[in-house]
Amino acid sequence: MDRFEPQTVTALFVLATLVATGPLVGVGAFEPRATTIGDGTASVGGVHVDTTQFRVTDGRFGTAVPYLRVPDASVTVDAVTGRPRLLYQISIPRLDASMTSERVFSTAGTYRLAPGDRALEPSSVGRERYNGTVRITVQSFEATETVYDENVTVAVIE
Numbered sequence: 001m002d003r004f005e006p007q008t009v010t011a012l013f014v015l016a017t018l019v020a021t022g023p024l025v026g027v028g029a030f031e032p033r034a035t036t037i038g039d040g041t042a043s044v045g046g047v048h049v050d051t052t053q054f055r056v057t058d059g060r061f062g063t064a065v066p067y068l069r070v071p072d073a074s075v076t077v078d079a080v081t082g083r084p085r086l087l088y089q090i091s092i093p094r095l096d097a098s099m100t101s102e103r104v105f106s107t108a109g110t111y112r113l114a115p116g117d118r119a120l121e122p123s124s125v126g127r128e129r130y131n132g133t134v135r136i137t138v139q140s141f142e143a144t145e146t147v148y149d150e151n152v153t154v155a156v157i158e
Helices: 006-021
Strands: 040-049 055-058 066-069 073-082 085-092 097-104 109-113 129-139 144-156
Touching (some): 040 144, 073 085, 073 129, 073 144, 097 109
Parallel strands (some): 055 144
Antiparallel strands (some): 055 066, 085 097, 085 129
16 A cells, blocks of 8 residues: 655645635635624613612722722613624723623623723722713614713722
């Protein structure tokens, strides 16, 4: 039995791959992935954000790092077409802090958006409270609709 040279095996492999993924056979090994956001719209029935829970607290376990703690948002979607996304945005300019949480969805229901906590520079926190904004939008390639837009006060708790 004859053995093939390594160069011959490599050339045959490349040729087979090109034929299999070409336009005649079309296996599709190199097709682009679908984007996470698509066309669509949504009808939002309700939004809940506990605006009293925006705060800056000390880090856990005795760390000397303050954390910006923000509440989860709950968004009730009554109807949806396509694959839009919910985007929860928090901005606290004086702390130079912004946070986001997003969720792509395709069915009606209640969705929770949880941006988590964010560590801050200890030297950036020097006041008892800070002003910020909270915005929740429904986005797609077709449109962007703001469903919640509020000013919040962020309390510093020591």
